[in-house]
Amino acid sequence: MQDSVDSVLADARVHRAFRLLAQNESQIETDQIRITLVPAPPFGETKRAELFAEELRRLDLRPVTDAIGNVIAPYDNFGVNPVVIAAHLDTIFPGTTSLELRRRGSAIYLPGIADNGSGIVALLWVLRVAREAGLRFQRPVIAIGNVGEEGEGNLRGIRHIFNAPPWEGRNCDFVAIDVGGAHRITNQALGSRRFRIQMMGPGGHSWADFGKPNPIHAISAAIHMFTSEGFGRRPGTSFNVGVVSGGISVNAIPSSAVAEIDLRSIVPKNLEDMESHLRNVVSEAANAIGAEWRMDSMGERPAGVTAPQLRIVQTAQEVTKRLGIQPQLDIGSTDANIPMSMGIPAIAIGAGGASGGVHTPDEWFDPASRQLGLQRLLLLIAVLSGLR
Numbered sequence: 001m002q003d004s005v006d007s008v009l010a011d012a013r014v015h016r017a018f019r020l021l022a023q024n025e026s027q028i029e030t031d032q033i034r035i036t037l038v039p040a041p042p043f044g045e046t047k048r049a050e051l052f053a054e055e056l057r058r059l060d061l062r063p064v065t066d067a068i069g070n071v072i073a074p075y076d077n078f079g080v081n082p083v084v085i086a087a088h089l090d091t092i093f094p095g096t097t098s099l100e101l102r103r104r105g106s107a108i109y110l111p112g113i114a115d116n117g118s119g120i121v122a123l124l125w126v127l128r129v130a131r132e133a134g135l136r137f138q139r140p141v142i143a144i145g146n147v148g149e150e151g152e153g154n155l156r157g158i159r160h161i162f163n164a165p166p167w168e169g170r171n172c173d174f175v176a177i178d179v180g181g182a183h184r185i186t187n188q189a190l191g192s193r194r195f196r197i198q199m200m201g202p203g204g205h206s207w208a209d210f211g212k213p214n215p216i217h218a219i220s221a222a223i224h225m226f227t228s229e230g231f232g233r234r235p236g237t238s239f240n241v242g243v244v245s246g247g248i249s250v251n252a253i254p255s256s257a258v259a260e261i262d263l264r265s266i267v268p269k270n271l272e273d274m275e276s277h278l279r280n281v282v283s284e285a286a287n288a289i290g291a292e293w294r295m296d297s298m299g300e301r302p303a304g305v306t307a308p309q310l311r312i313v314q315t316a317q318e319v320t321k322r323l324g325i326q327p328q329l330d331i332g333s334t335d336a337n338i339p340m341s342m343g344i345p346a347i348a349i350g351a352g353g354a355s356g357g358v359h360t361p362d363e364w365f366d367p368a369s370r371q372l373g374l375q376r377l378l379l380l381i382a383v384l385s386g387l388r
Contacts, residue, residue, distance in 0.1 A: 005318050005379070007387070008379060016134075017133040031055075031125070032117045035051060036110050038051055041090060041093060041094050041150075042150050042153035045147045052120065053145075056124070067160070068160050070161060072143070072161075074140060075141040077140055080169060082173075083140070083141050085144070086174070086175070087119035088116050088147070089116070092112075097111050107366040108365050109362060112363065113364065114355035117365070118355065119176075119177035121351075122352065122373065123145070126377050135382065136388040137382070138386035140385075142166075142167065149178075149334070149335050154300070155301060162344075173311075173312045174347075176334045176346070177377065178332075178349075180353040182352045182372045185317060185320065185330060185349055186336060187306040187329050189301070189333065189334070191303030193262075194260065194262050196258060196296045198257070199219045199286060200256050205252065205253070206250075207251075214289065215255070216254055218285045218291045218293070219285070222281050222286075229277060236265055236331070237265040238264045243259065244259045245259075266303055267303070279295060308329060311345070311384075313329070316347055316349060323372050349373075349377070352369065353367045353373060
């Protein structure tokens with residue numbers, strides 16, 4: 001592995017690519033903001049996908065858009081056993097979110113600027129400087145701007161890719177670029193299951209119909225029973241009630257109440273246990289007051305792991321060390337969950353810089369140390385694929 005990295009670092013074209021990245025930081029930042037200002041909620045990524053495809057065409061790549069909106073572009077050709085680099089196009093924010101740019105020092109505040117404006121621009125610019133520096137690869141390299149990573153998107157873009165890969169066979173090395181940072185190497189997939197629970201009753205007047213089943217009371221009781229059972233104290237396990245809604249007035253018994261719940265664990269058995277317990281407490285709470293209920297799946301992300309001794313993880317660790325950064329193996333929920341669950345070598349890495357406030361209106365990205373992340377991505381692609 002060290003020899004492979006040495007060989008890539010000795011190539012003059014790689015150092016020219018590094019210089020191009022350093023010389024163009026202001027343009028990289030401009031492009032990141034321009035991309036982020038195009039709304040791209042799950043199931044509404046079309047305009048950002050069109051922008052991404054146009055940027056790829058400017059690099060003399062030949063992007064294609066598949067049936068669900070993924071943009072796919074081979075560096076040269078699709079071939080066999082490629083290195084696949086993906087950045088998700090969507091954001092967690094609804095299309096109506098106010099996209100107001102603010103600055104504080106070198107940090108940029110804008111919903112989606114880190115997740116995943118930083119990943120998309122990293123992929124585009126590493127491809128751009130590789131082209132300009134004349135880098136050629138022994139293995140096929142394929143770039144993907146995929147849809148549906150966030151929320152109810154349920155990883156639909158990458159699921160579609162691996163259900164019917166555009167390259168021959170299914171084998172590949174897969175790298176997802178997601179959010180900022182240059183030390184993280186996510187090699188373990190955090191599994192999750194998400195549910196929408198609905199309680200239903202006849203509704204009525206708060207005085208005249210007092211005593212009729214109140215769905216908000218039932219759903220509150222179910223949440224209390226579930227959250228007091230201690231599942232979140234199991235190692236590698238968490239849960240979250242993210243949405244609660246229902247009712248029309250303070251003096252009206254609601255006819256419906258809804259809660260959306262996220263269950264996560266690195267241990268599949270824990271997910272099974274939590275789902276079973278959730279169903280039991282929802283049923284118990286509904287039966288206690290005579291309400292009707294239903295529990296629907298909103299999505300599932302499979303758990304998985306890419307073993308630390310595999311070449312893709314070893315390569316990511318070595319190129320990170322060569323840049324003077326201590327690599328950190330990590331657990332996360334990313335597009336890499338899908339190939340990991342299939343036994344395909346896959347990791348997720350950050351796009352450089354620093355970020356925070358992700359999934360909030362105060363999301364920010366600081367590009368001050370972005371270069372290290374971009375250099376790491378370029379080295380990772382070059383070592384995994386081999387230079388010609």
